[in-house]
Amino acid sequence: MIKKAKKWLKTFMLVGTAAVLSLSFNTDTFAKEIKTPSTSYRSIIEIEDWGAAITKVIADLGKPVPQGSVSTDTFKVHVVRSDERLATLFLEEGDRIVTKAYASDKCGHPAKMGKYVVLEMKIAPDDTLGSALNYDAAGTRFNDWIDYNYTITQQKAIITKAGTIQGLVIKKLAGEERILVDEFDTGKATYGDITLPYASGFMVPARAVRIQLIQSQQIKRTVLHPKRHSPILAALTY
Secondary structure, X not given: OHHHHHHHHHHHXXXXXXXXXXXXXXXXXHHOEOOOOOOEEEEEEEEEOOEEEEXXXXXXXXXXXXXXXXXXXXXXXXXXXXXXXXXXXXXXXXXXXXXXXXXXXXXXXXXXXXXXXXXXEXXXXXXXXXXXXXXXXXXXXXXXXXXXXXXXXXXXXXXXXXXXXXXXXXXXXXXEEEOOHHHOEEEEEEEOOEEEEEEEOOOOOHXXXXXXXXXXXXXXXXXXXXXXXXXXXXXXEO
């Protein structure tokens, strides 16, 4: 009888200890979950040989994360595209394919520790989800910048020394950068009764520029016309 009582008491103590440890572990886990402030993203538009494409988004997580803590499947990137010139504004929507993901600084440069994450995405001439332009065939017959709304949804937890970041849904657009395009000023000029749009940018005078191109292990020199500012590429081969 005494042996049974001791055995029962031992079992009870083991179960109780396991319950306390489990509760302690769960409490500790929840305590380490990081609460992030309001999040946002910025888009990066680059000019490809077929046109302008949104190549990446830079998500502001609000808290620093280490390099290697995110991967291509940490976030799902969904986009809705529309064109305000059309009678039916909606163009299409779908999920972008993330090809690369890494922690970065505010400018999108890779960093050992950063509160931003860059998500690079697949682009191609026939991948319209990534296009930043739309051609209005029925109306203006011009390309123009589209309106877009991205939703960046976290799929996997991000583990940091300070705790775990999870459950993020990022929808707020904090700005966009158009590589090369933003270097030009745009406007309109009128001469008589004709008004035309223009784009202008600063370029170094050709006489001060010397360009060397390396192609097929041959050095080619850019020849500059002596009376013009624009270089004429004669591609003389040594």
